[in-house]
Amino acid sequence: MKIIFLGIGEAFDENIPNNSHLIITEKTKLLLDCGMTAAPQVWKFNPAPSFLDAVYISHWHADHYFGLPGLLLRMWEGGKAGRTRPLTIISREGFKEQFKKLMQLAYAGFQEKFKYEIKIIEVKEGEELEFQDLKLSFQKTVHSGENLAIKITDGKKTITYNGDGSPISGTDFYKNLDLLILETYLYDKEIIGHSSVVSAIKFAENNNVKCLALTHMNRDFRKNELPKIRDKIKGGKVKIIIPEPMDEYNI
Ligand SMILES: [Zn+2]
Numbered sequence: 473m474k475i476i477f478l479g480i481g482e483a484f485d486e487n488i489p490n491n492s493h494l495i496i497t498e499k500t501k502l503l504l505d506c507g508m509t510a511a512p513q514v515w516k517f518n519p520a521p522s523f524l525d526a527v528y529i530s531h532w533h534a535d536h537y538f539g540l541p542g543l544l545l546r547m548w549e550g551g552k553a554g555r556t557r558p559l560t561i562i563s564r565e566g567f568k569e570q571f572k573k574l575m576q577l578a579y580a581g582f583q584e585k586f587k588y589e590i591k592i593i594e595v596k597e598g599e600e601l602e603f604q605d606l607k608l609s610f611q612k613t614v615h616s617g618e619n620l621a622i623k624i625t626d627g628k629k630t631i632t633y634n635g636d637g638s639p640i641s642g643t644d645f646y647k648n649l650d651l652l653i654l655e656t657y658l659y660d661k662e663i664i665g666h667s668s669v670v671s672a673i674k675f676a677e678n679n680n681v682k683c684l685a686l687t688h689m690n691r692d693f694r695k696n697e698l699p700k701i702r703d704k705i706k707g708g709k710v711k712i713i714i715p716e717p718m719d720e721y722n723i
């Protein structure tokens with residue numbers, strides 16, 4: 473499995489695109505979240521209209537899904553070279569209605585012109601979904617909007633992307649992961665609805681995670697504080713990475 477950290481920024485970072493990642497397996501290209509500054513990262517990586525198989529939206533905050541209308545319109549607007557094969561979008565219950573509103577506000581009347589079908593799958597906490605060569609499952613986090621973390625396995629390796637919010641401990645959901653992509657905000661100051669770097673590392677250690685990727689850091693912290701303390705951020709058994717946009721990681 474290959475992961476491309478397309479964007480690793482918080483909501484309002486002027487330098488770093490919103491938290492958004494690409495999972496590539498033998499049979500599937502799955503985009504995780506598509507915030508308002510994330511869609512151009514997909515185009516930079518691969519501009520082909522038919523490149524993606526599916527998009528997962530963890531929650532309905534603009535920095536996680538307002539890039540969708542542009543992403544979808546660009547798949548269509550290539551004329552004869554535009555997309556014809558279906559695209560799946562996965563998100564929590566109610567997304568069909570939310571998606572309609574989003575498209576209506578962004579580009580009213582355009583979806584009817586698309587030459588490809590958009591299949592929306594609504595999922596719930598605790599549910600398991602098979603998609604091509606992947607098994608997906610979902611668990612809530614503690615965040616200001618209802619957010620579902622997604623666990624992805626291809627039968628060989630397993631990764632979890634938590635979207636936004638602190639993960640809930642005491643279940644097997646995060647146990648023994650090959651990679652955990654976790655949203656953090658500040659170094660050790662805890663803010664409700666977010667993890668800190670320190671609490672994220674502790675959480676990964678407690679769950680026997682092999683590699684922890686820290687993302688979604690506060691823009692000022694990342695710019696001013698992180699360079700000074702980067703070397704200090706280490707896990708015991710857990711490998712810690714702080715990716716840059718477009719970094720690739722193989723598991
Ligand atoms: Zn966010």
Ligand SMILES: [Zn+2]
Pocket residue numbers: 531533615617636
């Ligand atoms: Zn959020």
